[in-house]
Structures are given as structure tokens and as C-alpha cells.
Amino acid sequence: MTNTTEYRELNASEVTLDLDPKSFGFKTTAELDPLTEIVGQPRALRALDLGTGIRHPNYHIYIAGLMGTGQMELVTHALRERVLDASTPPDWVYVNNFDEPDCPLAIHLPTGQGIQLRGDMETLIEQLQESLPKAFKEEDFGKEKEKLRQVYRKRGDEVFDKLLKLAEQHGMTVQQLPDGQILFIPLKDNRPMTQKEIEQLTPEEMKVLDSHQDELVEMAGRVLQEQREIQRQLSTDVREVAQRFAVHLVEPLAVELQQKYDHPKLNEWFDRLKKHIIDHLNLFRDVSDMPPQVAAMMMGEGATDPEQRFLEYHINVVVDNSHLKEPPIIVEDAPNYRNLFGTIERVVDRAGRVITNFTRIKSGSLLKANGGYLVINLMDAIIEPFVWKELKRTLKSRSLGIQVQDPFAMFTVTALQPEPIPLNVRLVALGEPLIYHLLYLHDEDFREIFRVKADFDPEMNRDTETGLIYGRLVRQLSEKEELLPFDASAIAELVCVGARLASDQKKVTSVFSHIADVAREASFWASKKKLKVVKAKYVRQAVQERVYRSDLIAEKIRGLISDGTLLIQVEGTEVSQINGLAVADLGDYAFGRPSRLTASVGVGTAGIINIERESRMSGNTFDKGMLILEGLLRNYYAGEQPLTLSASIAMEQSYGGVDGDSASIAELLCLLSALANVPLRQDLAITGSLNQWGEVQAIGGVNEKIEGFFDVCNESGLTGTQGVCIPESNAQNLVLRDDLVKAIRQKQFHVWAVSDIDQAIELFTGMKAGDISDKRSFHGRVLERLTEIATLLEQQMLTDTGRLLWTPGTPLGLPPDPRPPLPGQ
Numbered sequence: 001m002t003n004t005t006e007y008r009e010l011n012a013s014e015v016t017l018d019l020d021p022k023s024f025g026f027k028t029t030a031e032l033d034p035l036t037e038i039v040g041q042p043r044a045l046r047a048l049d050l051g052t053g054i055r056h057p058n059y060h061i062y063i064a065g066l067m068g069t070g071q072m073e074l075v076t077h078a079l080r081e082r083v084l085d086a087s088t089p090p091d092w093v094y095v096n097n098f099d100e101p102d103c104p105l106a107i108h109l110p111t112g113q114g115i116q117l118r119g120d121m122e123t124l125i126e127q128l129q130e131s132l133p134k135a136f137k138e139e140d141f142g143k144e145k146e147k148l149r150q151v152y153r154k155r156g157d158e159v160f161d162k163l164l165k166l167a168e169q170h171g172m173t174v175q176q177l178p179d180g181q182i183l184f185i186p187l188k189d190n191r192p193m194t195q196k197e198i199e200q201l202t203p204e205e206m207k208v209l210d211s212h213q214d215e216l217v218e219m220a221g222r223v224l225q226e227q228r229e230i231q232r233q234l235s236t237d238v239r240e241v242a243q244r245f246a247v248h249l250v251e252p253l254a255v256e257l258q259q260k261y262d263h264p265k266l267n268e269w270f271d272r273l274k275k276h277i278i279d280h281l282n283l284f285r286d287v288s289d290m291p292p293q294v295a296a297m298m299m300g301e302g303a304t305d306p307e308q309r310f311l312e313y314h315i316n317v318v319v320d321n322s323h324l325k326e327p328p329i330i331v332e333d334a335p336n337y338r339n340l341f342g343t344i345e346r347v348v349d350r351a352g353r354v355i356t357n358f359t360r361i362k363s364g365s366l367l368k369a370n371g372g373y374l375v376i377n378l379m380d381a382i383i384e385p386f387v388w389k390e391l392k393r394t395l396k397s398r399s400l401g402i403q404v405q406d407p408f409a410m411f412t413v414t415a416l417q418p419e420p421i422p423l424n425v426r427l428v429a430l431g432e433p434l435i436y437h438l439l440y441l442h443d444e445d446f447r448e449i450f451r452v453k454a455d456f457d458p459e460m461n462r463d464t465e466t467g468l469i470y471g472r473l474v475r476q477l478s479e480k481e482e483l484l485p486f487d488a489s490a491i492a493e494l495v496c497v498g499a500r501l502a503s504d505q506k507k508v509t510s511v512f513s514h515i516a517d518v519a520r521e522a523s524f525w526a527s528k529k530k531l532k533v534v535k536a537k538y539v540r541q542a543v544q545e546r547v548y549r550s551d552l553i554a555e556k557i558r559g560l561i562s563d564g565t566l567l568i569q570v571e572g573t574e575v576s577q578i579n580g581l582a583v584a585d586l587g588d589y590a591f592g593r594p595s596r597l598t599a600s601v602g603v604g605t606a607g608i609i610n611i612e613r614e615s616r617m618s619g620n621t622f623d624k625g626m627l628i629l630e631g632l633l634r635n636y637y638a639g640e641q642p643l644t645l646s647a648s649i650a651m652e653q654s655y656g657g658v659d660g661d662s663a664s665i666a667e668l669l670c671l672l673s674a675l676a677n678v679p680l681r682q683d684l685a686i687t688g689s690l691n692q693w694g695e696v697q698a699i700g701g702v703n704e705k706i707e708g709f710f711d712v713c714n715e716s717g718l719t720g721t722q723g724v725c726i727p728e729s730n731a732q733n734l735v736l737r738d739d740l741v742k743a744i745r746q747k748q749f750h751v752w753a754v755s756d757i758d759q760a761i762e763l764f765t766g767m768k769a770g771d772i773s774d775k776r777s778f779h780g781r782v783l784e785r786l787t788e789i790a791t792l793l794e795q796q797m798l799t800d801t802g803r804l805l806w807t808p809g810t811p812l813g814l815p816p817d818p819r820p821p822l823p824g825q
Helices: 042-053 071-081 113-137 139-169 195-199 203-261 264-279 292-299 337-341 378-383 387-397 433-442 444-449 466-481 488-502 512-528 536-550 552-562 620-637 664-676 702-716 728-733 738-745 757-765 778-796
Strands: 061-064 091-095 105-109 172-176 182-188 315-319 329-332 373-377 426-431 452-455 459-461 507-509 573-575 577-585 590-602 607-610 646-651 679-681 684-686 723-727 750-754
Touching (some): 042 071, 061 433, 105 113, 105 264, 378 387, 488 536, 552 590, 590 702, 664 679
Parallel strands (some): 329 373, 577 684
Antiparallel strands (some): 590 646
């Protein structure tokens, strides 16, 4: 037996919080500063200190358990407070690779110089567009070009004169057509022969003419070849002259930019830029001065568009940190592949071709956060296609190569291979604790990357600062969402809500999103009354309205109980019958539901039959609780004799699955009542689990269970004797509704606390539990009945199944277990 003491009744002050709003130190939340920092999480904050302070690249941070709509803002503020180095990271630009256009070059520049370089390059191209065509029209350039033309024209004339002299020797003249063709016409009397005269020539004369013409044609071919060579040399010399003129314009402008930025890689690129401009001066020719066909042929399709003509000289600023004064903290709400890693955009040109270029390279959050912090929800990243594997590879290699990840890549082609950019980013991932443990066990890369875990407790201790914290939270909501200010009494009610959510008088919830929802709704109800400050009754109204919106099923169940459809007795006494309590959790709302438990006992050896288990409707924890009862019965009553009985326990009118061990004490009381034939009070309900020594253990959902039975009793009318029995260890978890607290204060409803089974026996039966040596006590009567069952079995020599129980002088054969096997056995 346990060392029992008296059960005790809890008073009204023990079942709720007794708060003094004056102790908060403010009258309304309008006097407070908004809550922006993380509070009540010392373990998590120390982890953040380590993760942000250590320099090793793989000390990325996993934040476990932080919930609520404001989680990203809290993390961002905490990171900003822990920034050790105030220097801003560099800008990154992509420029054309003149040697390998498919491999754009990545160049980093001091903060803010990326957009400066882009603007300076645009200015440079504009200046060259204006100055180069003018230079080619200037008199000096025209004279140089004309001088060259005359020299080459003279050389061309000399070559053509050779052909004329040869033709004259053969009695022929030469005529060159506009299209470049050359005709040889025979002469007669120093004049060209007519066609009729040619036809009248003798065969011998025609043969001589043909031989002369063949010789001239051969000579003409050589002449045309020499003329083409002369023209090519002329073009080359003219181009060299143009380049010499252009160098004087391009060189100073480019050198000025080189000196301004003074970057080794950029200086090298400027050298290639100058050479490319000099080699492609046609791009800067005035298109209006050329025939359309020539312009299209020389400059290519689309070249009249300045954006396309000078695309190779553009500066693509992929990361611009000019607006930053400290390392970036980027929050990525949608961590898909494109948003995280960037992409290379493609466009369809007028010809219907899918094209791209280095100016279409777009950065993602990883690159924007380079040199700072990137905050993501890890589960969102894991479920996105291709993201998790690429994210691990990128963090391990510490370099990011922007590529296209397109599920329809087979239909598109991108030949660009941008130069990878070194990555120095600290990833802060938010997620559930379960996700962390699963990945840590099964993903080796995860263990290597995330070496800091910041655990956020969903609860925090309630102390003198709690009211101030909740008040600052409301002040923050007032700034963001224009809520009405709350007075101190309303904040006290919010603290009660927080304690109720934590199910502990000494703690409050740290999931501030739940408190924020109640605050918003309280402000709404107060604003409907045209008030300027929210008072306590509007917080209570908000809670009541939330319950009302979700209480339909609970109301239906109470109606079924009141009209007798569900059998629950709340008055009188009954043998082997008791009111147990369970919690129905609908996700957004949980409520207590009383259930009738009954037991039957007879002569036999079947043991205790769990009807819920036999019907496959119970969970493992429920079955474990029943097996613990068997151990408890052995400890109590089988010290000197075998424990033999055939009994069954059922939760009546239960048509769904049941789990948990909180019905253990109700089941035992019900069974012992049947054995001792002692009635149990029906105006009481009980909840609690037991161990094998009869000690009552704490259970969950105690507030909902008490309120559920109170609502049922209140529906049929309170008698003043009704109440609920709970484990003593659950007394600290009580934060009951105001109407229930009022009923307890007026002695219309009662809450008793017990620490062992004997206290519960005395509360429900009104008789002393005693021990097995006293036949007049409850335990004595139970043992007496068990002894009677054993004697009857021994006298009958038969089991309840009709088989021989025991023959003197032979080993005792154990009867088979009539229960079906558990699932999986």
C-alpha cells in the first residue's frame, strides 16, 4: 500500500493566475517601446552568439522550434545585433569575355562601384558613338583616305594599262562594264568592228582572233585579281588609318576609367575592351550615312538597336551593395532554385529564336547575401525540386556558378558558363526539431554544414518581466497593424492566455503569434464599441469568441449527453461505473469530453480483458496503461495468494480510436469497485495515470478535461457537489476559465487533487482505503472477493473454459491467453 494522506480540494486562487496589473509598471501599452528582440531564450541566444561569432565556414545555424508569423523579423533583428564586422561586402559584376564570349567574367568591386562602372561605361559608349563618326568625317581623316585612294587608284590604273597595251598589240580595244566585267572588241581601221563584220571574217582570221582573245582573257583575269588585291590593301590601309584616328579618341577615355577603378582584373578587361572597339569601328559608324542593305550586311541584323549594337560593352551588375551600411541579412521567403541560386534569362527574338547573353545573368539570394546572412525556412527549401542537393554542394564548395535549372531544358539551349563567384555566406535555417534530428541522422552533409543548433523553447518562465514583454509585443502590433493600445488589465488577461497555452501557472507561451491573434481580435471587439483603449473584458471576449467559432462539435456532444443519447451520469452513485475524461483535439481547438467507463468481474482465469484492445480501437499507450494495472493488482493483492479473476473494462459508447494512459486511475477504480461491490460517486469525474505502486501521475489537457465535465454538469444544472479529481502534480497546470473559477469560488463546482490511488478511493467511495489486513476497509473487501474467486475455482477444479484447472501432485498447467494477438505479432 502507498503512504496515503488526505486528498485536498483546490480553492479558486489555485486554479488560475492572480495577477496585479499595477505591478507591470505601465498604464497602457502606448507608453512602451515595441518588442523587436528575442526574449526568454537564453539557450538559443548563446547558440546564435556562437554561430555568428565563429569564422569557420561550416558553422551554419539551424534554428529549431521558433514559430509564429514574426519569426523572420525576430531572427533578422537578432542577427543584426550580433554583426561583428560592420564592413559591407563588395559589388559583383559580370562583363563580356572577349576571348571566350560563352564564359562571362565575374569581377568584384568596392561597395557602390558596380553601378558607377555601369554608368561610366554607358557614358563612354555614348561619347564614342558621338565622337568616332565625327572624327571619320573630319578633313584630316578625309585627306588621308583620299591620298590612299589616289595611290591605289594609280596602281590600279597601271595594272589596267598593261591590259590596254596588250589589247592594242593584238588589234583590240578593252571596255569595262559597271558591274566589273571586261569586254574585248576587235578593231578595224581604228574603230570597233560591228557584229556583221566579225561574222564575215574567214575561219583563219577567226582562229587568230580567238587566240588573241584567249590571251587577253587570261591577262584580264590577272588584272582583275591584282585590282581586287589593290582594293583589299586599300581597305586595310584605310582601316588602319581609321584605327589610328580612333586610338587617339578611345585610349584617353579608357585609360581614365582604368585609373579610376584601378583593379587588376578590370584593367586587363579594359585592355581587351580597347582592342575590341578598335577592331570593330563599324559598330560606331553612323547608320544613317549607309544604304540600308550595306548597314544590315556590315553590322548584322538588329544592329540598329543601340542595346544590341553595344551589348558586348555592357556591365551587368548582379550584386549592388551601394545601399548597405553593414553586412546584408537577406530573408528568402520562397527558397526555390531560381530565387536562391539565380538564373540566366532567355528571350525570344524577332526570328523566334531563344537567345541569351551575359546581361541576362540574374543573381539569387545566396549571392545577394554574400558576405552576410541568408535566412530561409529549411522545409520549404527541401521540398523544392533540385534545391537541397545544390544548396549543400554550394555551401561545401563555397562558390556559386549561376546556371539555368529548367525542367524543360531539353527544349532550350544556353551555352553560357559564367565564371563562378566565391561565396562567403552564413546560412540561418529555420525548421522543426524533428527535421533537424532526421537530417542529422541520415544526411552526412547536413552534419558537416549545420554545426550550430539554436533550440527555441515554446515556453518561457513567467516572472515580473512577463507583463512588460507582452505589453511591448502589443505595442509592436499597434505600430505595424494600428491596433488599439491595451491597458495593464488587458495585458494581465493576455498573460493568463499565455499561461493557458503553456498549460503551466509558472510559464507562458513564447509562440507570440498565438498571443498576437488574441490581441488583434480583442482590439477588434473594443473598436466596435468605439473605445480608444482595450480593457480586460475585451480580451476575455476575444477568447470566448474564438471558442464559440470552433465549439460546434463540443456543443453537439453536450447536447447528446443532456438528451440521454450519450449516457453520462452526473449524480448519485453506481458500482463498477465511473466518469473518465478525454480530450478531443480538432487541431485549432481542443475540448474535454467525459466518457463512462464500466467493468465486470466474474469467476475465471482470463485476467483483465481490455475491450478497446480486443476490438483494435486502442493505441499502444492505452494498452500499456492496462498492463500496468495488472502489475499494480499483483503488488497490492498477490503477495500471499495467486491473483485469479476474469474481468473486462470498457469505455462505453466509444466509436473511435483511443490512446493515452490518462484513464488508468478511472479504470482501476472501476475494476476495484466491481470487486469490492462498493459504489462510486457519479457526480465526479477523474483523470490521471498510475504506476505499479499506485502513485498518480500527471497527464495532459487537464484544463480542457475539467472544463469539459463542468460544461456537461452546467448543462444539466450544477448541484454543488460535482467536480473533477486530478493528479496533484497537475495542480500547477491549472489556468481555468473565468466562469469555472467563479463556480469554484461559490462552491458550485470542485476540483480535488490526489497523489495516490488510496486518496482517490476515499474520495469516490467515502470509505477508508485501509489495507488488505483489515477486512472492513476497501482494500480488505477487494482481497476478500479475490480470495473467494480463487477458492471457487479451486473447488470446481475447472477453468471458465471447462478445462481441468489443477490436479494434486501434477504441475499446474497455465490456461491459454484468450486474447487475440496484438497487431504485428
